[in-house]
Amino acid sequence: MKIINKIKYLTIIFCSLLVSCEDFVAVDAPNNRIVKTSVFVDETTAQSAMQGIYNQLYRLDFSRGFENSVTNLTALSADNLQLIRDNNPTYLEFLENEILPGNARNLSLWSSAYNMIYMTNALLEGLEGSLLEEGFKNSLEGQARFIRAFTYFNLVNLYGDVPLLLSTDYRYNATAPRVPLEDVYDQILEDLEVSSTLLMENYPDSERTVVNKFVAFSLMARLYLYLENWEQAEYFSSQVIHQQNTYQLLEDLDLVFLQNSKEAIWQISPLGKGGISTETNEGALYVIEPETTALYNLKLTQDLVNTFQVVDQRLVHWVGYSDIESVYFAHKYKDRNSTNNLTEYSMVLRLAEQYLIRSEARAMQNKIDSALQDINSIRTRAGLESLNLNQNWNSESLRNLILEERRKEFFMEWGHRWFDLKRTGLAEDRLSVKKPGWQNTDVYYPIPDEERIMNTNLTQNDGY
Numbered sequence: 001m002k003i004i005n006k007i008k009y010l011t012i013i014f015c016s017l018l019v020s021c022e023d024f025v026a027v028d029a030p031n032n033r034i035v036k037t038s039v040f041v042d043e044t045t046a047q048s049a050m051q052g053i054y055n056q057l058y059r060l061d062f063s064r065g066f067e068n069s070v071t072n073l074t075a076l077s078a079d080n081l082q083l084i085r086d087n088n089p090t091y092l093e094f095l096e097n098e099i100l101p102g103n104a105r106n107l108s109l110w111s112s113a114y115n116m117i118y119m120t121n122a123l124l125e126g127l128e129g130s131l132l133e134e135g136f137k138n139s140l141e142g143q144a145r146f147i148r149a150f151t152y153f154n155l156v157n158l159y160g161d162v163p164l165l166l167s168t169d170y171r172y173n174a175t176a177p178r179v180p181l182e183d184v185y186d187q188i189l190e191d192l193e194v195s196s197t198l199l200m201e202n203y204p205d206s207e208r209t210v211v212n213k214f215v216a217f218s219l220m221a222r223l224y225l226y227l228e229n230w231e232q233a234e235y236f237s238s239q240v241i242h243q244q245n246t247y248q249l250l251e252d253l254d255l256v257f258l259q260n261s262k263e264a265i266w267q268i269s270p271l272g273k274g275g276i277s278t279e280t281n282e283g284a285l286y287v288i289e290p291e292t293t294a295l296y297n298l299k300l301t302q303d304l305v306n307t308f309q310v311v312d313q314r315l316v317h318w319v320g321y322s323d324i325e326s327v328y329f330a331h332k333y334k335d336r337n338s339t340n341n342l343t344e345y346s347m348v349l350r351l352a353e354q355y356l357i358r359s360e361a362r363a364m365q366n367k368i369d370s371a372l373q374d375i376n377s378i379r380t381r382a383g384l385e386s387l388n389l390n391q392n393w394n395s396e397s398l399r400n401l402i403l404e405e406r407r408k409e410f411f412m413e414w415g416h417r418w419f420d421l422k423r424t425g426l427a428e429d430r431l432s433v434k435k436p437g438w439q440n441t442d443v444y445y446p447i448p449d450e451e452r453i454m455n456t457n458l459t460q461n462d463g464y
Contacts, residue, residue, distance in 0.1 A: 058272030
C-alpha cells in the first residue's frame with residue numbers, strides 16, 4: 001500500500017529531558033527491521049513510544065475529530081450534518097452518498113487509520129523479547145492492542161472487508177488482500193480479550209486519555225452489540241456501569257465533555273497536537289462564532305433538530321444556533337479557539353453509551369422492564385419523561401426508540417448514527433427518502449483508488 005511505502009519502517013527515538021519524546025519517526029531503511037532490544041531498553045523509551053501513539057490519535061485524520069474524521073464524514077453520509085454552502089465537491093460526495101474512489105478525504109480516512117495500525121504493530125514488536133518489568137510491559141501491550149482493535153473496528157464499519165495487517169512486514173503488507181469482515185472482527189475480539197486481561201483498572205494520574213480495563217470492556221460491549229450477542233453486550237456494559245466510584249452520568253450536560261469528566265471512559269487530549277492551542281478539533285470545526293460565520297460550512301440537519309422535544313436538555317445545551325447564518329450547529333464542545341487554557345478533551349467513549357447498549361441488549365432479550373430502566377436513565381437526565389411498561393412495549397418497538405435516543409445522545413460523536421443505521425439494516429429505509437441517489441451499496445465507502453494502484457490485490461466494494 002501507499003501508506004506502507006510512505007512510512008516504511010518506523011522506529012522510536014529516545015529524547016532528552018528537555019525535549020518531549022512523543023512521535024514515531026520515519027527512517028529510510030526499508031530493509032531493516034526494528035531492533036527490539038535496542039528500541040525498548042528502558043521504561044522511559046517504551047512509555048515515550050506509547051505516548052507517541054496517543055498523540056498521533058489527535059493528529060491522524062480518522063481520529064482527530066476534524067474535517068476528514070470518522071465523526072465528520074459519517075455525519076454527512078447519514079442524516080445529521082449538511083453543508084451551509086454547496087461549494088465543496090469532496091464533501092458533497094459524502095453528503096450525497098456518491099463518493100468517488102478518488103476522493104481525497106476518503107483516502108485520508110483510510111490511510112491515516114492504517115498509519116495508526118502500523119504504529120501499534122511496531123510498538124508490539126518492540127515489546128517482544130524486551131527485558132522490561134512484566135507488569136509495565138503488559139500494560140503497554142494492552143494499550144496498543146486496544147488501539148489496534150479500536151482502529152480496525154472503525155475500518156470494517158466504514159469499508160467492510162479490509163486487509164488485516166498484524167506486523168510491520170512491508171513485503172506482506174504492500175500486497176495484502178482484503179479479508180472477510182468476520183475475520184477482522186475475530187481479531188478485534190482477540191485483541192480486546194487480551195488487552196482486558198493486561199490492563200489496569202485505574203487511570204494513571206487520573207487522566208482518562210490512557211486506556212484501562214474498563215475502556216476495553218466498553219468497546220467489547222459495543223462489539224458484542226454489533227454482533228447481536230445480546231448476553232455478552234449486557235454483561236460487559238454492566239461491568240462498566242457498576243464502576244460507580246469512577247463513572248457517573250452527569251446531570252449538568254455542560255460538564256460532560258470537559259477534560260477527565262466523570263462521564264468520560266476514554267478521551268483524547270488536544271495537547272497531542274503540540275503547540276499552545278488548547279481547543280478540541282470538534283470545537284474548532286463546529287462552533288459557529290458570530291464574528292466569523294463565513295468561515296463555517298457545516299450545520300446540523302433540520303431533521304435531527306426536529307427529533308428533540310423543546311424541553312430536551314440536549315437541545316438546550318448541545319445544539320447552538322447562528323442568527324446570522326440561520327442554522328443550527330453542534331455545541332457539545334464550547335471552546336472554539338483557546339491558547340494555554342485546556343478545558344475540554346475529545347470524547348471517544350462515555351458512560352451514556354453503555355446504558356444504551358445495555359438497554360438495547362436487554363430489550364432484544366425481552367427484558368423490557370430493565371431495558372426501560374436503562375433508557376430512562378438517559379431520558380430523565382435529558383429532562384424527559386420516563387417510559388413505562390403500560391405502553392405495551394415489545395423488543396422491536398423498544399429497540400427502535402433506543403436507536404432514536406442514540407441519535408439524539410451521540411450526534412457528532414464517532415459515527416454512531418451511520419453505524420447504527422447500517423448494523424440494524426435501517427439505512428435503506430431511513431436514508432433513501434432523504435438522499436435522492438441512495439443505493440444499498442452506499443453503506444460502505446469505496447476502497448481508495450490510490451491504494452488499489454499501489455496494491456493490485458485490493459478489490460473494490462460493490463457499486464464503485
